[in-house]
Amino acid sequence: MFDFLDIFFVQQLINGLAQGLVYALMAIGFTLIFGVLNVVNFAHGEVYMLGAFVGLLVIQVWAPPLVAVILVVVVVGLLLGVGLERVAFRPFRRFNDEASLKSKALREATLLSSLAISIFVRELTQTYFGSEMQAIPQRYLLMTPIKIGALNLVSGQLVILGVGLLMFLVLQYTLFHTRVGLSIRAVANNLSGATHVGINVGQTIIATFVIGSILGAVSGALVGLYTGNIYAQMGFAPGIKAFVAMVMGGLSSIPGAVISALVLGVSESIATQFISQGWSDLISYGLLVLTLLVFPRGLFGGSDERV
């Protein structure tokens, strides 16, 4: 009965973990922004996509070593974060008090504005680059196979694992051991209290967007090079998975989001072993609904808050 527990099963686990890591990379930045600002940033997928495109452009124009490409992408992520906050979110923050910032009207307005921006950016990219996948110079692809016994790994998977860990650690360090992180946590925790203590809410919000967008842009560039797929629509599907992972993990918990993302990836992969891939999509969403039924606030969700 357990004859499926063979080397192929382990390979599927690895496939699943790798896929989950891809979702997790995007989920980290997404969760940061939501956790602090209570806004769903639909445009995060486009930041991810633009990170990949900018990385590709840099490769095509200058062909520098990979580290330099990533650095440029970090800078671009920074600029995108600032721009996004200014265009899609700041115009709607007409008042800076807590009730307004956590109100439904703001949530819905920013949801729609970030959605409109994401459509606009996607269409613009598509008009300029076309909807097809962009060709990437072979030597930049993170696709070298690595064989460990009978298992097959790819260099890109290890890079993503490494970078994911790095991002997570850097983020935890920033949040818990720097002033900026402190203000972010303060604003996330209690906005009026933070204002009273003298924290500049506006700047903190910008910082949150910047950090989240840098993470998003770098994820996009790396995943693009690992999968070899860079195209205008690439941010949409992972964006949905990241959103799902975030909610499943408990809205403001970054470790929760990462774990949920991994669970999603592994469940998809293992399910494909038994049913067709089409149905395995259903497994991950079914898992999501099941989780929410048992844990109405997500796996690591905190107690509910009152506005």
Added chain:
Amino acid sequence: MSHFSGNKTAIKIIRTMVMLALGVTAFHANAETTVNIGYQAPFTGEYAQYGIMFRNAATLALNEFNQSHRLAGAKVNIEFEDSKGDAKEGVTIAHKFSDDASIVGVIGDFSSTVSIAAAKVYAETHVAQLSQTASHPDFVKISPWQFRNIITEAYEGPFMANWLYQNGVRKVAVINIQNDWGQTASKNFINAFTSRGGVVTTAEPFNPGTRDFRSILTKIARTNPDAIYLCLFYEDGAAVLQQKAQLGLNAKVYGSSAIYEKKLIDLAGPAANGLKLSTTFAVNSPAQNVRAFVKSYESHFKAEPSMFAGQAYDATNIMLDAIVKAGGAKATRDGVRKALAETKNFPGVTGNTTFDPVTREPTKVLTHLQIRNGEFVAVSE
């Protein structure tokens, strides 16, 4: 008070829309000696690249036709409309084209889903519709007004099954995209292959938009097939080929004609070598009309034409030919339909096209290709 300003703005917007609407429906000026063809395809959205290929190829065919002055004293014009790959839009465009009396025939759409939705309209408004790529078996059965010039899977499935069998493949795994074309392709191939005595170890559909095929490939690896048959488009194909190489899976790979596209090699790199596929259109064919088409396309659009471009080019030419046979500037929609139905041995870059007098299905010829050293090469085995 805010609700007043909301109301005032609402009223202003409504007024603008009414004026725009009236303006749009009133404007219908057409020169007397221009005959119009409607062309619906996705120019935005995820399939935009194919719609743009169609537009390029159709424009090429149209310009050649107009410059040849085959229609004395008259010109043909193509109206392009973006269907976004959405059935809703396809239906609306179908109505729009049908209402325009100057449009005598329509080409489009890209996917069977949109083509069929639009076909329901054309069947009632009696406009001939020629799709360059809709391969759903029900499409031409909707009414006598539907035509297509793409190879059907009822022909390609057995063709590929025979090829694999002749090359010694006895166990095959199939991967197909879960849309109407992919399903049909997979089913036809599997039926043909199993009736020849082969075994299909597993058939794996995947939802459109999937980028990671490792789970599917690992599952296939476990069943140890001699070969894998791919019913998908080139972008998915590139991902499959690369990931297959990464997983160390050694089975041979065959693909249907939909995978034929130069960019497959750009995307997949060395992993693409060894892929065998069929096609109706080969870029390096020595045939004179193909060479002229490829040269013209490359000089205008700075890219190699693919089978999809070839299909659109031929479809446009078939439609133009039908218009000439139906009387040119005096062509009626009925006349165009009749002329289309009588298309026989029409020479095109995707081979000769004949529409069966009863079923209106096209008969075409497929050839074998293989990717060797980053090039598509015609092969015999």
Added chain:
Amino acid sequence: MNVYKAWPRLVPLLALLAIYAGLVAAGSGYAYRVATTVAIMGLLAASANLITGVAGLMTLGHAAFYGIGAYTAALASSDWGAPPVVTLLLAGLVTSLVGLLVAWLTRKLVSVHFAVATLGVGQVIYVTMLNWVDFTRGPMGITDIPGLGAHSDAGNLAIVTAVCAVLLWGLSRIIHSYFGNALRALREDERCVAAMGLSPARLKIQAMGLSCFCAGVAGALWAHSTRYISPADFRFTESISILAMVVVGGLGSLPGALLGALILTLFPELLRSLGDYRMMAISGIMFASILFLPRGLFGEASALRLLKRHFNWQGAQ
């Protein structure tokens, strides 16, 4: 009712009707098609408005319910030959049942969690439609759906308009009733509602049931007027379009939802001349509308204030 005082509310509605009448009068198949789409989308947006605008529960999977209605009608009429009257009713009932089930399962979820749960449910339904080939015919779709039975385009449009009008009137009555008030209270503060002795879970379930009934009928109308449906019509992107219509028009107001549906259906048609830049223009319009008219084109507050003035109702606001 004092017509003069009702004027600010009636004018946009009348203008809406005027555009609709204009489309009908234009008489071309194209205009009829656009009018049909506007009517069906309007009903769909209004049904989504009941959950999202009035009850305050953002739903990201509404297109799936619309799809269930469409598939029910399509399968009932093409497999069993049921007439449109039966299929419309059946579609509404089946969708309503599914909606009730989903609402019951998610009764403890709030705001974002509910939204993601509906996203999940929507995807589950879509994937089922796509892959359960034996039942739904999968990606091939259902190609032989009979029409609505009228002998002309105008007749079909009349049927669609009539059905939509009846359901919209029903929705309007629901919104302006005590039940509607309870839903609005649910939107503002769920715990107060519970403290007042009402059951939030029951309210959610009832709202969802009603909303899904209307969405199901809209789906059935769509199936019969388009004659071909496939899973691709009911993806997540459709749910987002529906949400956009509700928000652009104004959360909580029925005329707003209709206006949103009208704008987001009509503008893409009018802007066809923009060609490839059309979607960019549409997203620009969406962005501008949410920026400059945050409560939508016709926000709900005005409807409430209107009620208060009309009936001297202390309950509102």
